[in-house]
Amino acid sequence: MRRHLVTLGCMLTAFALGAGTASAAGDPRWAETGRAYTDTLGGGQGLASRADGSLLYRGLVSIPLDLRIKGWNHVGDPDIARGHTFDAYQGPDSATSKMFAVTTPAGQRYEYVHQLNPGEKLNNSFATVSPDGQWLVSGEWGEQKRLQVFPAPLLNPTTPPTGGDLKEAWQITLDKPVRDIQGCDFVTDTRLVCASNDASGSLFPESRPLLQVDLERKVDGQPVTGTVKSLFGLPQRSVCKGAFETEGVDYDPGSGTLRAQMIPPGVCAVTTAVYSYRQVTD
Numbered sequence: 001m002r003r004h005l006v007t008l009g010c011m012l013t014a015f016a017l018g019a020g021t022a023s024a025a026g027d028p029r030w031a032e033t034g035r036a037y038t039d040t041l042g043g044g045q046g047l048a049s050r051a052d053g054s055l056l057y058r059g060l061v062s063i064p065l066d067l068r069i070k071g072w073n074h075v076g077d078p079d080i081a082r083g084h085t086f087d088a089y090q091g092p093d094s095a096t097s098k099m100f101a102v103t104t105p106a107g108q109r110y111e112y113v114h115q116l117n118p119g120e121k122l123n124n125s126f127a128t129v130s131p132d133g134q135w136l137v138s139g140e141w142g143e144q145k146r147l148q149v150f151p152a153p154l155l156n157p158t159t160p161p162t163g164g165d166l167k168e169a170w171q172i173t174l175d176k177p178v179r180d181i182q183g184c185d186f187v188t189d190t191r192l193v194c195a196s197n198d199a200s201g202s203l204f205p206e207s208r209p210l211l212q213v214d215l216e217r218k219v220d221g222q223p224v225t226g227t228v229k230s231l232f233g234l235p236q237r238s239v240c241k242g243a244f245e246t247e248g249v250d251y252d253p254g255s256g257t258l259r260a261q262m263i264p265p266g267v268c269a270v271t272t273a274v275y276s277y278r279q280v281t282d
Contacts, residue, residue, distance in 0.1 A: 028279040028280060028281045029279070029280060030231060030277040030278070030280075031278055031280045032235075032277055033257075033277060033278050034276040035273055035274065035276070036274045036276070037272065037274065038057050039271060039272070040059060040263055040271060040272045041059050041060055041061050042057060042059040043058065043059045044060075044247055044263055045062070045075055046058045046126065046182075046247060047077070047248045047259060047261065047274065048079050048080045049250050049251075049255075049259075051080075051083065053254055055250075055259075056080060058075050058248070060074075062075055063075050067089065067101070067111075071091045071092060072089040072099055073090075073091060073092065074089065074090045074124075075089055076088035076089070076090070076125045076182075076248075077125065077126035077128075077182060077183030077248035077249065078127060079128045079129050081133050082133050083104070084103065084104055084105065084154060084155065085103040086101075086129055086152075086153070087101045087127065088124040088125065088126055088127040089124060090124040091122065095122045096116050096122075097113050097114060097115045097122075098113075098116065098124040099111055099113045099114070099124070100112045100114070100138075102154050104154070110153065110162055111163045112159065112164065112166040113165060114150065114165075114168065117168060121141055121142060123139075123141035124140075125138070125140070125141060125183065126181070126184055126248070128183075128185050128186060129152050129155070129186075130186060130189070131186055131188070132189070133155040134152055134155060134156045134219075134221075135149055135151065135152055135156070135221060136149070136150045136151070137184060137186075138150065139194075141180060141181075142179065142180065143177050143178070143203075144174070144177065144178055144179070145174045145176070145177045146171045146173055146174060147171065147172040147181075147192075147226070148168055148171055148172075149168065149169045149170050149221065150166055150167070151169055151221065153166060169221040170221055170223050171223065172213070172225070173223065173226065174225075174226050174227075174228050175225065175226065175227050176203070176228050177203060178196060178198075178211060178228060179197075179200070179203055180196055180197040180246075181194050181196055181211075182196070182197050182245075182248060183250075184213070184249065185249050185250050186251065187251050187258075190214060190215040190216075190217065190218055191212065191213065192213040192215075192226075193210060193211065193212055193251060194210070194212075194249065195210055195211075195249040196210075196211055196246060197246040199243070199244075204230035205230070207233050207236065208233055208236065208244065209232065209233050210234055210249070211229070211231065212229050212231050213226040213227070214226060214227045214229075234246055234260050234262055235262060236264075238268050239268065240268035240269075241266065244263060244265055245263040246261070246262055246263075247261035247263060248260070256278055256279065257276055257278060258278070259274055259275065259276050259277070260275050261273065261274050261275075
């Protein structure tokens with residue numbers, strides 16, 4: 001997840017909502033159902049839904065002081081599983097590791113550090129946990145043909161109970177490259193949705209697309225392949241002109257609500273838009 005400098009200024013004003021979003025033939029489509037806002041410094045890096053339907057946000061000011069002192073200066077898109085909060089942290093450009101912090105329902109935080117493998121990028125853009133609670137999926141920045149899979153700290157019994165070293169289990173190999181993934185979340189055992197910040201149009205026709213990744217089987221810590229397709233371009237609506245930035249994505253299985261974040265350009269970046277979607281069948 002790219003770092004950015006936020007300029008405080010005017011509140012975001014947006015244009016009217018779109019009527020809906022197209023999907024592949026035969027699949028339900030995601031229809032836009034609403035739009036909310038969160039302050040970018042406090043919630044512009046990602047979001048996750050709790051069991052009661054409330055939302056947890058993460059932003060640059062969410063990083064605890066003790067973690068900043070250790071060099072963890074960026075937090076990505078979080079997830080919540082079994083009441084545990086999973087945060088993805090990365091350090092400076094010279095970092096040789098990345099870290100996942102897991103906070104228990106009782107508020108105890110444990111740190112799991114992954115030493116970078118040869119060729120692995122230091123970026124730690126997001127954390128999402130498989131529906132069975134056993135596997136954590138994350139990803140790097142730039143153009144990639146993989147997502148990384150780790151045993152889910154604390155929830156997978158192979159991980160140390162109070163933090164420590166976290167080794168990669170295996171990978172999800174994608175059938176086509178993706179670029180600048182800011183967040184992913186599981187919709188089913190074998191389907192993820194991922195928010196891309198790629199505006200080039202070279203990999204998919206849409207600018208900043210929401211991607212769907214269909215897995216050949218459930219994540220189990222062994223090699224698995226994923227089929228990627230673009231669902232639609234995420235909204236880029238603002239009175240301010242310039243480059244937008246896609247951020248976190250979350251699927252709430254309790255309500256069936258999908259949410260995705262977009263930071264507008266310029267002085268409007270003080271506020272992040274959170275778009276909501278529900279699946280509908282025409």
